[in-house]
Amino acid sequence: MHLTYSSSHLLPIEITVPGWNIDDNLIAILPASKKGDVLLDLRPSPSWSPSQKGIILRLYWTGNDAPQVMWAGTEWHGGLLSHTNAVLGHTFTQQHLNSTSMATMEGYRMAGISLSVILGLLLFAVAGIALLRTPKRALSIAMMSAIIMMMLFGVRFTADVAMGTVSDQREWWAQESYSDMGYLYASARILKEESAKEKEMRVGACNRLATALRYFLSPIPVESGAAGFSTATHGVLSNVWDSAQERFSCEGKTRSGVVIKSFSNGEAVVRFTSELP
Amino acid sequence: MNAIMAITGVFLLLTCEGYLLTSMILQTRRDIVLRMCLGFPLGALLNALVAFVLTLGGIPLRFPGFALLHAIIVIILGVLFFRYSERAEPSEPKTHHVRIPRWLLVLCILLIAIISTVSIVTALTIPSFYWDTFTNWAMRSRLSFEAGAFMMKDVVQPQYPILLHSLEMLPMTVLGGWHDMVANATTLMLSITGFSALFLLVRKIHGWRLALLALTLLFIIPLVVMHLRQGYADIHLATYLLLSGSAFTIASRLKDARWIALSAILVAAASWTKIEGAYTGILPWLCIALFHIPVKRRKTFFLLLLTLTLIVIPWPLFVLLHGLPFSPHASSVELHLDALPLMLQHLFAMGMFGVHWWVIVLLLTLLCIRTPKMLQKLPTLSPILAWGILSTLFFILTYLFTSEVRGLIQGDNFARAMLPPTMLLTLGLTLLLPACVRAPSGTSSEAAPM
Numbered sequence: 001m002h003l004t005y006s007s008s009h010l011l012p013i014e015i016t017v018p019g020w021n022i023d024d025n026l027i028a029i030l031p032a033s034k035k036g037d038v039l040l041d042l043r044p045s046p047s048w049s050p051s052q053k054g055i056i057l058r059l060y061w062t063g064n065d066a067p068q069v070m071w072a073g074t075e076w077h078g079g080l081l082s083h084t085n086a087v088l089g090h091t092f093t094q095q096h097l098n099s100t101s102m103a104t105m106e107g108y109r110m111a112g113i114s115l116s117v118i119l120g121l122l123l124f125a126v127a128g129i130a131l132l133r134t135p136k137r138a139l140s141i142a143m144m145s146a147i148i149m150m151m152l153f154g155v156r157f158t159a160d161v162a163m164g165t166v167s168d169q170r171e172w173w174a175q176e177s178y179s180d181m182g183y184l185y186a187s188a189r190i191l192k193e194e195s196a197k198e199k200e201m202r203v204g205a206c207n208r209l210a211t212a213l214r215y216f217l218s219p220i221p222v223e224s225g226a227a228g229f230s231t232a233t234h235g236v237l238s239n240v241w242d243s244a245q246e247r248f249s250c251e252g253k254t255r256s257g258v259v260i261k262s263f264s265n266g267e268a269v270v271r272f273t274s275e276l277p
Numbered sequence: 278m279n280a281i282m283a284i285t286g287v288f289l290l291l292t293c294e295g296y297l298l299t300s301m302i303l304q305t306r307r308d309i310v311l312r313m314c315l316g317f318p319l320g321a322l323l324n325a326l327v328a329f330v331l332t333l334g335g336i337p338l339r340f341p342g343f344a345l346l347h348a349i350i351v352i353i354l355g356v357l358f359f360r361y362s363e364r365a366e367p368s369e370p371k372t373h374h375v376r377i378p379r380w381l382l383v384l385c386i387l388l389i390a391i392i393s394t395v396s397i398v399t400a401l402t403i404p405s406f407y408w409d410t411f412t413n414w415a416m417r418s419r420l421s422f423e424a425g426a427f428m429m430k431d432v433v434q435p436q437y438p439i440l441l442h443s444l445e446m447l448p449m450t451v452l453g454g455w456h457d458m459v460a461n462a463t464t465l466m467l468s469i470t471g472f473s474a475l476f477l478l479v480r481k482i483h484g485w486r487l488a489l490l491a492l493t494l495l496f497i498i499p500l501v502v503m504h505l506r507q508g509y510a511d512i513h514l515a516t517y518l519l520l521s522g523s524a525f526t527i528a529s530r531l532k533d534a535r536w537i538a539l540s541a542i543l544v545a546a547a548s549w550t551k552i553e554g555a556y557t558g559i560l561p562w563l564c565i566a567l568f569h570i571p572v573k574r575r576k577t578f579f580l581l582l583l584t585l586t587l588i589v590i591p592w593p594l595f596v597l598l599h600g601l602p603f604s605p606h607a608s609s610v611e612l613h614l615d616a617l618p619l620m621l622q623h624l625f626a627m628g629m630f631g632v633h634w635w636v637i638v639l640l641l642t643l644l645c646i647r648t649p650k651m652l653q654k655l656p657t658l659s660p661i662l663a664w665g666i667l668s669t670l671f672f673i674l675t676y677l678f679t680s681e682v683r684g685l686i687q688g689d690n691f692a693r694a695m696l697p698p699t700m701l702l703t704l705g706l707t708l709l710l711p712a713c714v715r716a717p718s719g720t721s722s723e724a725a726p727m
Contacts, residue, residue: 095499095628102407102503102511104688107628114626120635127639131646139640139647139713143706146636147494151384153631154497158391161502165395172403185404212411216404216457218419 001040002075007032007067014058020047021106023096043086046093049112087111095160098180119149183263184209187236188216190261190269194234195220204232206250226251233272240268283451284462290347291320297354301361302539314474317466321444322546323350328443337425340450370530374484375711382486385493392496399506400465404457407507414509418445419455434605436596440549441510464508471516478523483711491707495700500629500692510551515697517547518558519704522661529569529660534577541581545588552604557668557697559589565663568656608679616682629692630699637702662705669698
């Protein structure tokens with residue numbers, strides 16, 4: 001993608017194309033420039049395909065000094081070999097695993113096409129040829145090809161799970177956070193320590209983690225949303241970027257309190273100081 | 278340290294109970310390792326029945342109640358073990374070894390080792406992570422443990438059977454408080470012992486090479502890896518069904534009612550694990566058993582049916598008596614053929630099943646073309662494959678013709694529901710490998726060994 005822009009600060013941009021999987025969006029941080037001119041390679045995204053149409057750019061900035069995009073468009077660079085390499089490289093994109101992966105996973109893609117579909121069609125082609133050329137051995141050939149295809153996929157996925165487990169484990173030991181659950185566990189631990197000081201502790205969770213907190217803190221009551229926030233002695237909140245912050249809001253309600261612990265993702269454990277209504 | 282002692286104690290107790298029960302059913306003292314591996318999964322069923330009896334008696338689900346009933350069970354099973362375990366000469370199926378390239382066997386061992394390590398590390402060192410653990414499974418176990426009684430309201434899906442909940446609660450009654458990682462350790466042990474027993478059962482018929490390959494092909498289903506890491510219900514339901522199917526296969530080879538009885542107990546355990554165990558376990562099992570048991574021995578069938586009913590029916594009755602519908606999925610009959618593309622996408626294009634469904638469809642098609650006679654005899658030749666086909670049809674019809682389609686559209690339960698059928702079909706087709714390799718002529722005789 002060829003992009004001409006102007007920005008007085010570092011400019012984070014997110015690139016996506018209609019139909020792309022959200023996990024495959026590309027992110028780039030462009031240098032500050034009055035007339036920046038950059039060429040960004042879109043091919044690392046497993047959703048990228050030569051036939052893609054349209055492009056969506058999301059620019060991120062703070063303050064009034066808005067960046068400007070003068071021109072953006074896609075161009076072809078490199079030969080067939082380079083594109084083939086890029087597409088083959090898509091299989092090395094790590095599978096995104098999170099707390100809902102026990103129900104659904106997007107899977108691997110090459111040039112926007114599911115790897116399962118590619119391997120499956122290849123398998124059917126092999127079996128079809130075997131059926132035509134050596135009908136008597138077609139079943140055993142298909143079975144061996146099937147085992148090889150399943151093993152190929154299995155090796156790829158097992159490698160991802162193993163590497164993902166190692167990185168999750170490191171994250172857990174280093175900062176008590178874990179994948180998309182963030183600092184849930186650290187928040188639960190801190191609140192448990194607080195419960196020793198507070199006789200009638202009630203937690204208001206103004207973020208997506210109320211359900212999980214309820215499990216870890218039981219029998220301490222955990223409520224979500226504005227109702228829980230209003231009557232809580234402690235809160236688990238998002239978007240708290242300043243540990244000195246004293247006023248906290250949740251769904252239109254505001255209360256004062258002190259930050260017990262804030263985390264790098266903006267989550268914080270708060271002890272409310274304002275009187276309960 | 279206390280947690281390790283509690284979990285070890287629970288493991289030894291349930292394994293011992295299940296070991297004695299297996300010995301009694303099979304009336305043998307052979308296959309010690311197999312009976313030990315089957316011990317924990319069957320002990321988990323006995324523990325669920327203990328918790329249920331305590332609940333019926335209004336006795337709190339605390340250590341004294343559990344300890345008393347488990348002690349009674351151990352004494353009764355111990356007495357029966359010495360009386361019945363060597364009553365009959367055990368019969369052994371003839372093992373059909375299949376040649377598998379060495380590189381493939383090495384790859385299998387490597388994959389199983391990596392997946393097992395990843396599962397053990399995740400289960401034992403990282404707190405609960407998957408969403409349904411918080412909303413349903415471990416949450417209900419924890420609340421029930423704290424209340425000293427099974428929660429039949431104020432929890433998600435109180436109708437769900439209690440095998441996993443009572444298993445997670447048992448070590449907590451020793452510890453006196455809830456330990457998240459102990460809860461995960463119990464489900465991990467159920468997976469480890471269940472799959473070890475499956476390996477040994479398959480090895481009995483087809484030798485260790487094919488058993489190793491079968492286990493690997495099950496383990497590399499991406500959704501299975503996810504559920505092995507921190508399992509709840511779906512993987513355990515699948516494990517019980519696979520164990521039951523394998524025991525049934527041995528029974529059909531040996532024409533031995535003892536293995537059918539073992540198969541019946543294991544499928545009963547599936548129905549105590551998840552409601553789906555009744556639909557995809559009990560019903561297909563009865564259909565296949567009808568094919569296997571000759572008309573003149575229908576008395577045996579009805580005896581099995583009665584035993585199975587006595588073990589399975591108490592929980593649904595209990596649920597109905599509490600004024601709850603049998604299933605939490607209040608489905609109404611609706612036509613949703615428009616969901617078919619999404620269903621196909623889940624099975625063939627997304628990442629949950631890899632290429633397994635392509636393989637299943639291809640091999641079933643080729644079997645239809647090359648050995649049509651074999652398909653006619655499928656329930657007797659390959660009970661596991663027949664079981665997989667029946668349960669697949671059940672779920673496909675459920676999702677296309679009822680309001681349960683919601684779980685497919687939201688992507689929260691269709692793939693999980695399809696996990697046991699996928700595993701049954703994978704195992705069933707893998708076990709056909711010797712027949713395909715041995716007699717590639719395409720005649721009906723090639724299926725005979727199955």
